[in-house]
Amino acid sequence: MSENWAAFFYLVAAVCFIVALKGLSSPRTARLGNVVGAAGALVSVLVVMAVHRPDRLVWILIAIAVGGAIGTLAAQRVAMTAMPQMVALFNGVGGAAGAMVALLELAEGTSDAVPHLAVTAFTVLIGSITFSGSLLTFAKLQEIVTGRPMVFPGMRWVAAVSVAGSLATGVWVTLTGSVLGAVLLAALTLGLGLLLVLPVGGADVPIVISLLNAFSGITVTASGYVLSNTLLIVAGTLVGASGTLLTKMMADAMGRSLVNILFGAFAGGSTLGSTTESDRPVRSGGPPDIAIQLGYARKVVVVPGYGLAVAQAQHTMRDLTDALESRGVEVTYAIHPVAGRMPGHMNVLLAEADVPYDKLKEMTEVNPEFRTTDVALVVGANDVVNPAAHTEPGSPIYGMPILEVAHAASVVFLKRSMRPGFAGIENELLYDQKTTLLFGDAKESLSKLLAAVKNL
Structure with missing residues (x-):
């Protein structure tokens, strides 16, 4: 396939994503929006295969078939009550995919330009945070771990050191292109994702889901830059922007700032509460x-x-x-x-x-x-x-x-x-x-x- 035709079909796919997002804004058109978005994703995959003609096409098709079967089965069987958990897992998978792509590109040494390496390091950072944070959000919603905020002594200092270490390691990767540094960055930011979600609980969890959704979009955008793929940049920007706006709207609906929601538990002011049943008298009826x-x-x-x-x-x-x-x-x-x-x-x-x-x-x-x-x-x-x-x-x-x-x-x-x-x-x-x-x-x-x- 020629570059001109590839660019045309990428444009078609990008339009599909935009139309899909608009369709999802209303229950009346949400089903059509899903179909249009899926069509755009299918066009994207087919164009990539036609343009790049991957050597291991059979293995890629097998992976797509297995993933598609798992996704179809999960979508058919998931209970409505478990839909938030599924969304959290989707966010995590998106973050992990972006981080892995960045690590593989760095290992292959496709570019030693500082801007390219900086975006690669950023992709590893935000993708790893999204992955671990989403998994912990899933565990909270699934009640595998307590849904209440979890804070341990010295947690703020551990978080501060983790942030400083992640930034320093990111600079190291940017300046040297070190694969070891990128792996260390991934490990540090996996821990940072856990520290981000641990203090959050109660009614704030839906907002964190929305925030991690925005993070997954930002990861896709960054990985699009790493791969020089315009369509990934467009798709990721749409998800990141919509997720960010939704997070802001939900925080406003809670009457609190996002900073307070994420870090309020450090000051003892988050969604801490009791799970004990009251024995006070109430009026019940039949x-x-x-x-x-x-x-x-x-x-x-x-x-x-x-x-x-x-x-x-x-x-x-x-x-x-x-x-x-x-x-x-x-x-x-x-x-x-x-x-x-x-x-x-x-x-x-x-x-x-x-x-x-x-x-x-x-x-x-x-x-x-x-x-x-x-x-x-x-x-x-x-x-x-x-x-x-x-x-x-x-x-x-x-x-x-x-x-x-x-x-x-x-x-x-x-x-x-x-x-x-x-x-x-x-x-x-x-x-x-x-x-x-x-x-x-x-x-x-x-x-x-x-x-x-x-x-x-």
Whole structure:
């Protein structure tokens, strides 16, 4: 294939990536965006093979087939609750791939120019941080290790020494092109990635996922420069820029700076909390009583959370809202930017149940409506409706914008137990006189509510 045709198809692939990113910005077009993005990736791979004609084509095709089979199987079997873990793994794989490409290019001695070596060292650095940080994020979300912040004595000094050592080693690689130096840089920054994620916990984990996603894009961009591949630079820049913007938006939604989110635990002010269940008295109700509240309400706002995803109860939730609407009840869904375990988690979950997109209202749009809401039905959410964000300056979530369900005439919580939410703090709204709790698995509770509403 000629260079002109290769450049043309690279342009086609780049346009596909841009269109795909635009498509993914809305649930209505997300599926098409995925297809267009996959088509762009396929074009990219085919063009690279046609232009460079690799010697070990058979092994490359075998690797693609194995990876494709693993990816397809994982995508088909992954539970919605495990989607954040999969995203974290994807980020890690992207970072590792970029770092390995840089190490191999350095070993082959393709260039001894200082700018090229500097970018190579940077690719190893950011790729290794992304890999180890993403693996630890996965372990936190999967509860292989505790999801709470982990800080040990002298950690800030260990982190400072690691940063200084990584920078010094990066300069060494830049000036000498040393492969040994690059390997040492990779080892140091693998540790740095762990130190970056260890102090983060609770409701901050989704933001770190977004940040590591941006890091993976930056790694791809840098590796594109190392390989002199324009398409990698374009694709990586798109991922890096979108991930950075999303991280900033989510940090704003939490009402905290990114620095505070990443390093607040060093000062004892991150998402530290308790996992102990409270024994304070609450008002609980049965499905028939709550069904009466819902069935005779004028307006109901549903607040979905991670518990809804854990129970895989989104379809039952949709059936319940359909039953309420058939009785003339106005039903909408309130979506908090960091509800769940990753950006857009609740949007994806409800889209899977074919909930109309126009019924999903973002926090800024729905908050004024709570004052005219008869019942706020909170299903598996806790931190994103916790008034402590407004009332308790010492709270880990203080300053975080929340869904103001406390302004509704009555509040119903569907919870498994009285254990605190992901941030590890109690929610005083649970003990309010206008709050009723229905304990149990979300899917089972919603099924009972659905049956009770139909019997009204």
